[in-house]
Amino acid sequence: MNTIEELNAIAREELAKIKGKELGNKERMAIPQQEMPSRNPKERARQMAEVALGYTEEQAVVEANRCLQCKNKPCISGCPVNVQIPEFIAEIAKGEFKKAVDIIKQTSLLPAICGRVCPQEKQCQGQCTVGKVYKSGEKAVSIGRLERFVADWERENKKVTMPEIAPKTGKKVAVIGAGPAGLTVAADCARAGHSVTVFEAFHKAGGVMMYGIPEFRLPKAIVQEEIDNLKKMGVDFECNFLVGRTDTLDQLLTEKGFDAAFVGTGAGLPKFMNIPGENLIGVFSANEYLTRANLMKGYDTAHAATPIYEAKKVCVVGGGNVAMDAARMALRLGAEEVNVIYRRTRNEMPARIEEIAHAEEEGVVFRFLENPVEILGNEEGKVCGVKVLSYELGEPDASGRRSPVAIKGSEHIVETDAMIIALGNGSNPLLVKTTPGLNADAKGHISVDETQATSHAKVWAGGDIVLGAATVILAMGEGRKAAAGINAYLAK
Incomplete structure (x- = not known):
């Protein structure tokens, strides 16, 4: 594993080869992809510090020169908020970092966050021509890493500029939920001159970016800075405010005088397996486990009063990014x-390839083609093991992934002190139940039209409460559409 100094030396050599030259596609394709510097796996597995260290300036310029500047710009079609990707990368290639980040911020106000947590290999990089040549989104131009680089450069060099805000309209917008969808709506409505108040059930704004994604993947100071920037734009935040209990949505629209509302409450209702033993002490949803550690800083035992369940052997069920976050967090909490435990193989795992690799480097063990059928407890009612079945893969299911088929008589025991269930989340039914006229489907997802407008007058919705559990950037894309709908409605 190369150090940041060694990687930068390699980048300087590459930069010397291309500096001042007019590069054709053949020369650009010959430029090696720049490796992201990261902390030593053995050391970082017990630390909360961010794992990926970010590109150096030299690395960023070299990587940007890999971009072919395709005329049809296929990468943009893979971006839910339509960032002008070739344009910002062209500015990085010239060393114009401020111009690059300004281009991104025309459509996305959270580049430092999206650059870290978006599944670029499945979105923008999945459409990249360079990646298509190599038949891998992982080998495409590193769009996410470049986005993160310019956002970090802007922040660290104190070059952040606030967007222009239209004159005050006298209209009031309520945003329910301070996650990525809600923050996007707040920004776009504030820019249009409306007074915006964000209502958040937790004691801190940020949604999944604060309570779900760990510090070692997304430093909370970065999220907080984005929230602080919204406050500078005039956005108000009311935390510890549970809409549906503190006030209903209808009360906000009538008694509190809001002219429009956006619902972005996310998907925060954990799914369980419904197997024997799930009520034992030491069984957690990934939601609770990560919230205790992230939002409530349970890892900081010297200062935080949040109790963390001590376990030396931990099992995590699931194969997505949340499962990777929970497994890597367990190491940092002393496991x-x-x-x-995942019932398919590595090839079918929905988690980002980079997150799986980081987990493996840190010592997480993957038990593929297994699935729990019972959680076992001791005489104290605490978890002491899990009975699992072995599986083999059958025919593909509706998602295209091969379906796991249980092997009869293959039950065996895995010793464990704690079980973390990371099988996704559903929608909390509170808001729909307390808001007459707000329609939702059988899964509790709020129904919206093409502008994100709901069945309830003056109410729009977006993000996970509409999509089900999705990504930060998809939630932001829905927020942008909803804000455009709200702004058009309030302009009438």
Whole structure:
């Protein structure tokens, strides 16, 4: 594993080869992809500090020169908020970092966050021509890393500029939920001159970016800075405010005088397996486990009063990014052994390839083609093991992934002190139940039209409460559409 100094030296050599030259596609394709510097796996597995260290300036310029500047710009079609990707990368290639980040911010106000947590290999990089040549979104131009670089450069060099805000309209917009969808709506409505108040059930704004994604993947100071920037734009935040209990949505629109509202409450209702033993002490949803550690800083035992369940052997069930976050967090909370139990193989895992690789480097063990059928407890009612079945893969299911088929008589026991269930989340039914006229489907997802407008007058919705559990950038894309709908409605 190369150090940041060694990687930068390699970048300087590449930069010397291309500096001042007019590069054709053949020369650009010959430029090697720049590796992201990261902390030593053995050391970082017990630390909360961010794992990926970000490109150096030299690395960023070299990587940007890999972009072919395709005329049809296929990468943009893979971006839910339509960032002008070739344009910002062209500015990085010239060393114009401020111009690059300004281009991104025309459509996305959270580049430091999206650059870290978006599944670029499945979105923008999945459409990249360079990646298509190599038949891998991982080998495409590193769009996410470049986005992160210019956002970090802007912040660290104190070059952040606030967007222009239209004159005050006298209209009031309520945003329910301070996650990525809600923050996007707040920004776009504030820019249009409306007074915006964000209502958040937790004691801190940020949604999944604060409570779900760990510090070692997304430093909370970065999220907080984005929230602080919204406050500078005039956005108000009311935390510890549960809409549906503190006030209903209708009360906000009548008694509190809001002219429009956006619902972005996310998908925060954990899904369980419904197997024997799930009520034992030491069984957690990934939601609770990560919220205790992230939002409530349970890892900081010297200062935080949040209790964290001590376990030396931890099993995590699931194969997505949340499962990777929970498994890697367990190591940092003192686990000596962490197993991820997944009923398919590595090829079918929905988690980002980079997150799987980081987990493996840190010592997480993957138990593929296994699935729990019972959680076992001791005489104290605490978890002491899990009975799992072995599986083999059958025919593909509706999602295209091969379906797991249980092997009869293959039950075996895995010893464990704690079980973390990371099988996704559903929608909390509170808001729909307390808001007459707000329609939702059988899964509790709020129904919207093409502008994100709901069945309830003056109410729009977006993000996970509409999509089900999705990504930060998809939630932001829905927020942008909803804000455009709200702004058009309030302009009438």
